[in-house]
Amino acid sequence: MAKKRYAMVIDLHRCVGCAACDIACKAENNVPVEFHWSNHIVETRGTFPNTTFRYIPTLCNHCENAPCVTNCPTTAMYKAENGMTLHDANKCIGCRLCQLACPYGVIFFNKETPHANYRDSQAAIPGATFSGREVAERAGAPLPYYNPARAATYPGVRPRGVVEKCTFCDHKVAVGEEPACVTACPADARLFGDLNDPESKPAQALARHRPRVLQRDKGTQPHVFYIREYGKA
Amino acid sequence: METELILTLQRGLIWDERVVGDLFLGGVGVGAFLFAFLLWRFAEERYQPLAKVAAVIAPVSVSAGLGLLFWKLGNKLNVHQMMLNVSPTSVMWWGALIQGAFVTLSALFAFRLLFPHVRLPKVLSASVTGVLGVPFAVAVGIYHGLLLAVLTSHPLWASGPMIVTSVLLFTVTGVAASLLLYVVLRSFVRFDTGPSDTFAQGLKPVAWVLIAGAALLLITLFAWWVDLRFGSIPARLALQAMLAEYGIMLAVFGIGFGLVLPIVLGVLMLPRFGDGRTPSAALVGLACLLLLIGGFTIRYAAVIGGQLPTPLSVMATLS
Numbered sequence: 246m247a248k249k250r251y252a253m254v255i256d257l258h259r260c261v262g263c264a265a266c267d268i269a270c271k272a273e274n275n276v277p278v279e280f281h282w283s284n285h286i287v288e289t290r291g292t293f294p295n296t297t298f299r300y301i302p303t304l305c306n307h308c309e310n311a312p313c314v315t316n317c318p319t320t321a322m323y324k325a326e327n328g329m330t331l332h333d334a335n336k337c338i339g340c341r342l343c344q345l346a347c348p349y350g351v352i353f354f355n356k357e358t359p360h361a362n363y364r365d366s367q368a369a370i371p372g373a374t375f376s377g378r379e380v381a382e383r384a385g386a387p388l389p390y391y392n393p394a395r396a397a398t399y400p401g402v403r404p405r406g407v408v409e410k411c412t413f414c415d416h417k418v419a420v421g422e423e424p425a426c427v428t429a430c431p432a433d434a435r436l437f438g439d440l441n442d443p444e445s446k447p448a449q450a451l452a453r454h455r456p457r458v459l460q461r462d463k464g465t466q467p468h469v470f471y472i473r474e475y476g477k478a
Numbered sequence: 479m480e481t482e483l484i485l486t487l488q489r490g491l492i493w494d495e496r497v498v499g500d501l502f503l504g505g506v507g508v509g510a511f512l513f514a515f516l517l518w519r520f521a522e523e524r525y526q527p528l529a530k531v532a533a534v535i536a537p538v539s540v541s542a543g544l545g546l547l548f549w550k551l552g553n554k555l556n557v558h559q560m561m562l563n564v565s566p567t568s569v570m571w572w573g574a575l576i577q578g579a580f581v582t583l584s585a586l587f588a589f590r591l592l593f594p595h596v597r598l599p600k601v602l603s604a605s606v607t608g609v610l611g612v613p614f615a616v617a618v619g620i621y622h623g624l625l626l627a628v629l630t631s632h633p634l635w636a637s638g639p640m641i642v643t644s645v646l647l648f649t650v651t652g653v654a655a656s657l658l659l660y661v662v663l664r665s666f667v668r669f670d671t672g673p674s675d676t677f678a679q680g681l682k683p684v685a686w687v688l689i690a691g692a693a694l695l696l697i698t699l700f701a702w703w704v705d706l707r708f709g710s711i712p713a714r715l716a717l718q719a720m721l722a723e724y725g726i727m728l729a730v731f732g733i734g735f736g737l738v739l740p741i742v743l744g745v746l747m748l749p750r751f752g753d754g755r756t757p758s759a760a761l762v763g764l765a766c767l768l769l770l771i772g773g774f775t776i777r778y779a780a781v782i783g784g785q786l787p788t789p790l791s792v793m794a795t796l797s
Contacts, residue, residue, distance in 0.1 A: 336563060
């Protein structure tokens with residue numbers, strides 16, 4: 246049986262730009278508020294009434310030829326057998342070479358211990374609201390939306406001094422589920438699956454529509470493909 | 479209305495002044511080692527104090543640079559992972575190996591030059607450590623350019639002239655740092671009791687190396703500019719952004735004071751090398767100091783300016 250080659254297809258025509266993917270990702274992966282594993286580019290063009298709007302969801306492209314992997318001096322960034330580009334926080338020295346090598350800006354560095362707002366004793370409205378620290382303490386977790394399932398394959402909250410990035414929700418994929426951004430998408434704009442399986446949703450979508458990728462000229466061979474166009478049939 | 483693009487990226491510099499310091503000091507160390515080796519191997523006895531100064535600069539400077547890089551690491555306690563994991567595709571991994579070897583060899587070489595009468599195995603002689611150190615020195619010099627040049631996501635770095643610049647910078651700054659320190663030591667601490675009026679006379683070839691190195695640096699910087707100015711759209715945009723932010727600094731301190739002025743000073747001093755005359759030590763020191771300032775400025779503009787964010791129009795290119 247052929248090895249799996251996981252990929253994601255984003256149907257820009259279906260995407261409504263609601264950013265549910267971004268929120269779901271943060272909740273699933275305990276991503277700090279200032280980081281964006283799941284992100285988006287917003288483009289506004291023209292003068293009213295002749296304006297166009299484009300919304301391109303972005304995430305780690307899990308490139309076939311991943312420059313973050315090639316340049317990592319400790320093999321902390323690595324290609325898994327199933328095509329995912331993953332990160333071993335225990336090997337990471339925080340040199341940030343991967344961030345410099347990645348042309349997509351999807352790798353984030355924990356300069357400080359993350360989720361500082363949930364260690365803050367200052368209430369938003371003194372005498373009226375809890376402080377972030379109290380919220381975390383009452384939740385019994387580093388942050389109130391902490392998802393312990395994330396810790397199955399990657400530190401639940403990544404420590405200070407290391408980078409972090411999208412893992413295609415490898416902990417969910419490992420138990421036969423889809424990434425959180427795919428599940429959360431209300432328009433079914435995200436298709437995730439094994440490209441080596443011709444029956445998989447992404448393989449079928451790519452057979453029907455011309456695939457595009459971000460910054461093709463970089464030669465990274467992304468595993469996140471875009472089909473169709475925002476707002477156009 | 480102009481096209482507006484929004485993408486929230488992590489703010490701040492990824493590699494800061496500490497990395498500039500590492501690359502600069504690494505270059506100084508490598509150049510100083512090669513200078514020390516050449517003086518020790520080929521120059522007359524009166525230049526051996528200068529060789530000793532250069533030999534000491536080498537391991538100290540590269541180690542200081544590595545110290546800055548270590549300080550920059552986010553997870554310092556994990557640094558041993560570089561030794562535990564083989565990553566042959568990573569330039570930084572190779573860099574760690576060759577710099578480790580270079581620091582060891584250059585430190586041994588300096589020790590042998592300073593203490594020639596201390597009994598050590600023959601394998602640790604100045605000849606062996608010096609000859610072995612030369613290829614490592616060249617490799618470290620190339621590594622400093624290659625480290626940036628392989629990052630194709632940064633058009634300012636991913637170019638041939640970046641590697642050539644690195645090689646020329648180590649040649650020029652290494653020699654300049656050695657001469658400067660020597661002049662200072664001689665002037666203030668009577669470090670060398672040799673014939674003070676003749677030491678500079680035989681340094682005409684060194685002056686030529688500095689002048690030629692600085693001139694070649696000017697040509698390489700021009701080639702770098704041409705490569706980017708007439709290159710791809712991202713390259714042009716990156717050049718534009720860097721020049722807008724650091725152009726004046728690069729032009730004034732990197733090129734004007736850092737290269738052109740030392741070349742002029744060097745050419746003016748050339749006739750004073752030999753014929754029983756000696757150029758002013760202060761003038762030699764000034765020219766060397768200017769070269770060091772120029773070298774640092776060029777590194778700074780390249781490293782910091784090369785990290786200015788990629789225009790979103792490039793990042794949003796779907797094809």
